[in-house]
Amino acid sequence: MPFHLEPVRDRTLNRLLKHASEVVLPKGRTLYAPGDEAQVVWLVREGYVRLVLAGMERGQGMRTVALALPWELFGDEALTQGHRRYGAVAGARCVVHPLPAGKVLQALKTAQKSLDAYLEGVERELFRLRHAEGGTHGPSAGQRLAEVLLDLGRRCGEPVGRGVRLSERLTHQTLADLAGAHRATVTTLLNDWLYDGILSMGGGRRLVLARPAGLWSRAGYQPPEDPPASGDGSV
Numbered sequence: 337m338p339f340h341l342e343p344v345r346d347r348t349l350n351r352l353l354k355h356a357s358e359v360v361l362p363k364g365r366t367l368y369a370p371g372d373e374a375q376v377v378w379l380v381r382e383g384y385v386r387l388v389l390a391g392m393e394r395g396q397g398m399r400t401v402a403l404a405l406p407w408e409l410f411g412d413e414a415l416t417q418g419h420r421r422y423g424a425v426a427g428a429r430c431v432v433h434p435l436p437a438g439k440v441l442q443a444l445k446t447a448q449k450s451l452d453a454y455l456e457g458v459e460r461e462l463f464r465l466r467h468a469e470g471g472t473h474g475p476s477a478g479q480r481l482a483e484v485l486l487d488l489g490r491r492c493g494e495p496v497g498r499g500v501r502l503s504e505r506l507t508h509q510t511l512a513d514l515a516g517a518h519r520a521t522v523t524t525l526l527n528d529w530l531y532d533g534i535l536s537m538g539g540g541r542r543l544v545l546a547r548p549a550g551l552w553s554r555a556g557y558q559p560p561e562d563p564p565a566s567g568d569g570s571v
Contacts, residue, residue: 338408348443353379356433361426369423374414376434380404383430384504387422400513405492415441477517481525482555484514489545499546501538
């Protein structure tokens, strides 16, 4: 379960990072496979890593079940288990750092805010995975995709006017995997939302959540209230 590291809050973890080695992965390179021995926790410094499992349908190949984004830890099964639950594949050119599992665990135990944030992240990821299962009585593909985009905006979003631009360029297949939907369905939804102005395309073909309130509505939630305006409103 990816966990965001904040240097100010996670000082012990940040000290570990300063002394960690650096591994550069080209896009598509496998870092480890399901079932491999788990001895270290990893941190993404640049790019993003896809956590993958074999598809449930014959011939489906590996499907993305989660993303580890910049400044997020992944591979946390090394804290409690001896083997990897998921594989890890570079979704773009990546810079990652290995961190000793024992020292990461000790850091979490001695930093209550970090431990609370980690446990909250686990709960959010379990909720997202349950929604991604879909089913007749579950949320629609549109609801699940909207949730995925809002989560990505929170984790790797850069403010652009009243919207949020994703820092990473993601394929429609990756978004489909995360939303538990077919790629063609996701492509149709994205095109519809681009046409409606809920989304737009930024530099480097990165998605912009141009009207986050529209995504909140499509996810089935009440949009949060906008923060009070300050100054003259310029950006």
